[in-house]
Amino acid sequence: MPRDTFVIVVHALVFNASGHLLLLRRTNTGVMDGLSAPPGGHRQPNERLLDTAIRESREEACINITAAHPVAALPFATGINFLFQATDWHGTPQIGEPSRCDHLCFVNPRALPTSTVPWLAPALALRNQGRWYKDFT
Numbered sequence: 001m002p003r004d005t006f007v008i009v010v011h012a013l014v015f016n017a018s019g020h021l022l023l024l025r026r027t028n029t030g031v032m033d034g035l036s037a038p039p040g041g042h043r044q045p046n047e048r049l050l051d052t053a054i055r056e057s058r059e060e061a062c063i064n065i066t067a068a069h070p071v072a073a074l075p076f077a078t079g080i081n082f083l084f085q086a087t088d089w090h091g092t093p094q095i096g097e098p099s100r101c102d103h104l105c106f107v108n109p110r111a112l113p114t115s116t117v118p119w120l121a122p123a124l125a126l127r128n129q130g131r132w133y134k135d136f137t
Contacts, residue, residue: 006078006079006080007042007078007079007080008042008043008049008052008079008080008082009040009041009042009043009079009080009081009082010040010041010042010043010049010052010053010056010081010082010083010084011037011038011039011040011053011056011081011082011083011084012038012039012040012053012054012056012057012065012068012083012084012085012086013038013071013083013084013085013086013124013127014038014039014057014061014063014065014086014089014093015085015086015109016106018106019108019109020106020107020108020109021038021106021107021108021109021124022038022039022061022063022093022104022105022106023036023037023038023104023105023106023107023113023116024036024037024038024039024060024061024095024101024103024104025101025102025103025104025115026100026101027099027100027101027102028099028100029100032117034115035115035116035117036103036105036107036113036115036116036117037116037117037120038083038120039053039056039057039060039061039063040052040053040056040057040060040081040083041056041059041060049070049082049084050068050070050084053065053068053082053084053086054068057086057089058096059096059097060095060096060097060100060101061093061094061095061096061104062091062092062093062094062095062096063089063090063091063092063093064089064090064091065086065088065089066088066089066090067086067087067088068084068085068086068087068088069084069085069087070082070083070084070132071083071084071085071123071126071127071132072123072126072127072132072133072134073132073133074119074122074123074133074134074135075135076119081119081123083123083127085127093106109124112124122134
């Protein structure tokens with residue numbers, strides 16, 4: 001019997017000193033374009049999940065995460081999202097991949113824009129409740 005293959009996506013929740021969350025608006029990716037999401041992307045072969053969050057944040061938002069911890073696992077029909085919260089980071093956020101992102105901003109996590117990826121609000125609710133898992137399949 002063949003095994004399922006699925007996508008592993010890792011995101012970083014990056015908050016500034018005011019408690020606002022970093023979001024990037026996706027463009028030309030073919031998936032959820034026009035919606036804003038935290039920095040993140042696909043795990044590379046043999047890459048640790050935390051290393052994926054660090055790499056994607058550096059590539060997409062030009063910031064360096066030096067410490068983070070896992071906060072959520074969100075399975076969906078064809079894969080799973082893992083979310084890490086950056087507890088220590090430095091740099092000035094800016095668009096690192098202009099061909100895949102056309103806007104970057106910090107937003108109040110309690111008042112997300114309507115054009116945000118649909119899994120983000122439930123993920124933040126899990127984080128706030130001290131829970132870590134929600135199945136989106």
